[in-house]
Amino acid sequence: MTETINGKTILSTPFTEEDILALRAGDVIYINGDIVTGRDDVHIRVIAENMDLPAVINDKALMHAGPIVKCSEESGFEVIAIGPTTSMRMEKFEYDFIKKTGVRFIIGKGGMGERTAEACREFGAVHCVLPAGNAVVTALCAEEITGVEWLDLGMAEALWNIRVKGLGPLIVTIDSGGRNLFAERKKEIARRKEEQIEEIGKKLESIL
Amino acid sequence: MTRKERIQMMTDIMASFIGYTAVHLPDDVISKLRELRDSEEDPAALSIYDMMFENMRLASELGRPSCQDTGFVQLRIECGSRFPLIDELEEILRCAVITATNNTPLRPNVVETFDEINTGNNTGTGAPSISWKIVPGWDGCGIYTYLAGGGCSLPGHAAVLMPGEGYKGVVRFVLDRIAEYGTNACPPLYVGVGIANSVDTAAMLSKEALFRPLGSHSPNEKAAEMERMLEDAINTMGIGPQGMGGKASVLGVSIQHAARHTATLGVGVSFGCWTHRRGHIVFERDLSFVTETHPGFTFVQ
Numbered sequence: 457m458t459e460t461i462n463g464k465t466i467l468s469t470p471f472t473e474e475d476i477l478a479l480r481a482g483d484v485i486y487i488n489g490d491i492v493t494g495r496d497d498v499h500i501r502v503i504a505e506n507m508d509l510p511a512v513i514n515d516k517a518l519m520h521a522g523p524i525v526k527c528s529e530e531s532g533f534e535v536i537a538i539g540p541t542t543s544m545r546m547e548k549f550e551y552d553f554i555k556k557t558g559v560r561f562i563i564g565k566g567g568m569g570e571r572t573a574e575a576c577r578e579f580g581a582v583h584c585v586l587p588a589g590n591a592v593v594t595a596l597c598a599e600e601i602t603g604v605e606w607l608d609l610g611m612a613e614a615l616w617n618i619r620v621k622g623l624g625p626l627i628v629t630i631d632s633g634g635r636n637l638f639a640e641r642k643k644e645i646a647r648r649k650e651e652q653i654e655e656i657g658k659k660l661e662s663i664l
Numbered sequence: 665m666t667r668k669e670r671i672q673m674m675t676d677i678m679a680s681f682i683g684y685t686a687v688h689l690p691d692d693v694i695s696k697l698r699e700l701r702d703s704e705e706d707p708a709a710l711s712i713y714d715m716m717f718e719n720m721r722l723a724s725e726l727g728r729p730s731c732q733d734t735g736f737v738q739l740r741i742e743c744g745s746r747f748p749l750i751d752e753l754e755e756i757l758r759c760a761v762i763t764a765t766n767n768t769p770l771r772p773n774v775v776e777t778f779d780e781i782n783t784g785n786n787t788g789t790g791a792p793s794i795s796w797k798i799v800p801g802w803d804g805c806g807i808y809t810y811l812a813g814g815g816c817s818l819p820g821h822a823a824v825l826m827p828g829e830g831y832k833g834v835v836r837f838v839l840d841r842i843a844e845y846g847t848n849a850c851p852p853l854y855v856g857v858g859i860a861n862s863v864d865t866a867a868m869l870s871k872e873a874l875f876r877p878l879g880s881h882s883p884n885e886k887a888a889e890m891e892r893m894l895e896d897a898i899n900t901m902g903i904g905p906q907g908m909g910g911k912a913s914v915l916g917v918s919i920q921h922a923a924r925h926t927a928t929l930g931v932g933v934s935f936g937c938w939t940h941r942r943g944h945i946v947f948e949r950d951l952s953f954v955t956e957t958h959p960g961f962t963f964v965q
């Protein structure tokens with residue numbers, strides 16, 4: 457479900473196909489509902505080792521993240537700090553991961569590559585960036601840990617099921633049309649880089 | 665105090681200091697971020713800076729690590745040859761990391777290579793990493809601490825260039841790396857460059873460069889000039905906070921250099937993210953201490 461509250465676009469789980477297809481690269485949104493964390497080892501198990509993901513995530517968000525979780529007898533699991541990790545590390549697996557799990561909403565940091573954009577176009581999914589390093593602000597969006605799987609992978613790599621409220625700002629970087637904001641930005645950055653190298657090269661000749 | 669008590673005390677101070685650096689950014693990083701925010705005009709970039717400051721406030725208020733990736737602990741010791749606990753120092757620092765992991769808490773990030781097992785306490789073979797410099801005749805001890813995040817360690821790189829590639833080759837080496845990976849490493853970045861004989865020395869110097877206070881410049885005029893050029897160039901590339909575009913892309917650039925073989929041009933580059941959790945604490949022989957990176961740090965037993 458998508459709604460606008462105080463000028464903020466908020467998507468709630470379970471996400472529908474329409475919710476996702478309506479998103480455009482550059483949109484800024486927030487989400488309510490269920491997210492599942494999964495990063496390197498989860499992708500390796502599901503794709504390279506062909507194990508089944510012990511969760512249904514086609515209408516939830518997958519977050520590339522490894523939280524700090526505290527476990528106490530009184531309050532059970534509690535998210536102390538959480539934030540996105542570098543999504544590009546999952547590029548190698550993401551096309552197949554989206555295809556296999558049906559996930560349509562991925563949260564991470566930095567951009568992802570061509571194959572992921574292809575999967576977003578083919579299967580109607582999006583990738584969003586959450587500003588990273590803001591682990592306390594983000595942890596305060598976590599209402600409850602509703603479950604955990606594959607804890608044998610360690611705290612950072614396990615599959616945490618978390619209910620969130622107002623998680624964001626999420627900036628859509630790949631939309632279901634396959635537009636890839638980071639890929640576009642990187643081209644521009646590379647162009648400016650070449651100009652700068654030439655310019656510094658000349659300046660260095662005069663001082664060295 | 666007995667020797668045993670002094671060992672315990674230094675362990676406790678270091679554990680609490682490492683934990684403190686996970687929660688509170690150093691003063692120079694905070695003021696640099698403030699400066700960058702104040703000169704930013706892009707609305708998206710501004711909202712990212714606002715989120716950073718809100719996060720710093722909440723981290724301090726709640727005493728929680730500001731980033732969930734509390735990193736791999738890297739330590740650089742400048743120890744006086746007459747410091748009374750010199751023999752026990754490595755063990756003290758190992759124990760301090762374990763205590764900080766439990767108390768702060770820090771996320772257990774350390775995996776034993778080949779065994780592929782997370783040790784659960786952020787120590788392991790060569791972890792924390794410790795590099796030594798002995799200061800002859802001194803009875804104090806200075807320790808640089810750094811929580812090296814995965815995201816900002818990932819783009820690190822070193823190589824030996826042909827001398828014919830010259831300083832322009834060094835510039836290309838650094839800027840290529842930033843253009844390719846910089847957006848993912850949580851910019852604005854602190855860029856450390858080492859120029860030396862071979863990969864090992866260049867890489868070590870590039871990390872050492874990240875221990876320098878922001879705003880400082882190399883005492884070598886030409887190196888300082890190159891720092892400024894690189895800083896302007898990377899800002900002009902328009903990476904911006906979180907790689908989403910904006911005026912500033914770096915917190916600073918610092919270059920450390922050493923002499924080299926006439927036939928080599930070693931270059932290394934290391935990156936610190938905007939959450940640049942570096943600390944510096946200097947002990948006297950009686951374990952009284954000062955820390956210019958975190959003047960707010962106090963130790964109560």
Ligand code: SF4
Nearest residue numbers: 589731813815850937
């Ligand atoms: S790069 Fe730095 S700020 Fe970003 S997630 Fe890693 S440790 Fe945190």
